[in-house]
Amino acid sequence: MGSDADVNKNKLLIKQGDIWFGKEVESVHVRGTDYVIYSMVGDDHCSWYFESNDERIDEALRLLNKSLVKISYKFRGVISGVISKLILNAVRTIFRERDNKEAITGALLALEQQIDLLVGVQVVIAQNEKLKVWITEDNRIVHHVKKAFITPEVGAAVKEFKILESFAIAMLPLKKHPLFFRRLAAAFAGRLESFDDPLISAVFDELRLYVNKTVENDLKVRYLSVAFLITFLFVGLAFSVYRSNFFSGFIQQAIVAVSGGVLGAFISVLERSKNIVISEHETDALVVMQCIVRVFLGGVFGLIVISAVASGVAFTLFNKSSAAMLLLGVVSGFSERLIPELIQGISIRGDKQEP
Known part of the structure; x- marks a missing residue:
């Protein structure tokens, strides 16, 4: 007064x-x-x-x-x-x-x-005698700290904030930006007002983890979507051909085995998806391509296993019904070592039989 x-x-x-x-x-x-x-x-x-x-x-x-x-x-x-x-x-x-x-x-x-x-203000996150933090209409975080309150700790907080903001802009899908930047702005305002609060530091760490997990989850969705689409189309087409009775004998059994191999590979892909992590050495396209190759190999393994059964080289007990052949195809597609070891065993036996 x-x-x-x-x-x-x-x-x-x-x-x-x-x-x-x-x-x-x-x-x-x-x-x-x-x-x-x-x-x-x-x-x-x-x-x-x-x-x-x-x-x-x-x-x-x-x-x-x-x-x-x-x-x-x-x-x-x-x-x-x-x-x-x-x-x-x-x-x-x-x-x-x-x-x-x-x-x-x-x-x-x-x-x-x-x-x-x-650009106007979308929402004010914090405003007091020391600082202002707000989000603009184009989802940018803007801050202003009064000169009297600028300290080395403020500079460190701003630097940490900028790194996390740049990381999120580069990695997060655009649809995730509004919610994430509101969380980041609130954490940043809290950090500017309290540098010693461990809870504020934990929030920054949680936001960094959120970015990583969100990107990983989006990659998993694409990974599984591609696997499901390929498996659904192939197995659906194979089932239609099988039901039409257009082919008979070995071809009919081969369709069953290859379908089983694709299904087995799809199950393997589902298991692998739990371990997907973001790596600076692998692009998203490479990870998705690995999924496509894995499903394709499942079909190839199914074809190899029916050939082994028909020729009497291996798995002859499964040559009794289509159901048994389907099960063998699933196992061959799921296991990454079964067919390579079978091929290696045949190769070794062949070498031993040579004069």
Whole structure:
């Protein structure tokens, strides 16, 4: 609260450090013969004092106040340094160029145009005497810390925040950005206000883990979707051909075995999906391609196993029914070592039989 002595002071002589109605003057921007433009500690933009009666200035200030209302609505009371400078320039022009109506009109029009160009505030995360953190309409996190409160800890927090923000922008799908950046902004505001709180540090760590897990989960979805699509199309087509009885004998059994191999490979892919992790050495396309190759190999293993059964080389007990052949195909497709070991065994026996 101010004292009665404040009322008797000449406000035109206001200077930095003065106390007016309980608030300290932070800086004096412009001083004229009948006006002064200044800023108070804690205020977002400049204030002014005008001693004369001038209808031109009154009208200009009325129009300026309309712009200030627009600013307050669009930016939700969060005045950034850019907006503060725009307001200061407009006020300076109003008082300095009071005899130049065109200059005043141009300054107010420029302020309006700049307001329209600037991105508005979507939500205010934190705002107090030390700092402001908000999210813009295009989902960017913006912050401002008053000069008096900037410390090495603040710099470290901003650096950590920037690293995590860049990581999220690069890795997260766009649809995940709004929710994630609200969480990040809240954690960042908490970090700026409390550097020693272990819970705040834990939140940053959790957000970093969230990015990794989200990217891994999206990759798993693509991995399994491709595997399911290929398996569904192939097995569906094979079943249709099998039911049509167009083929008979070995071809019919081969269709069953190959279908079993594809199903076995699909089961193997489901098991593998639990261990998918993001690696800097593997691209998403490579991981998905590995899935396609694995399913394809399952079909090849099924074809090899029916050939082994038909030739009497191995698995002859399964040559009794289509159900047994399907089961053998599933086992061969699921196991990555069964068929390679069978081929290796045949090769070794062949080498031994050579003179």
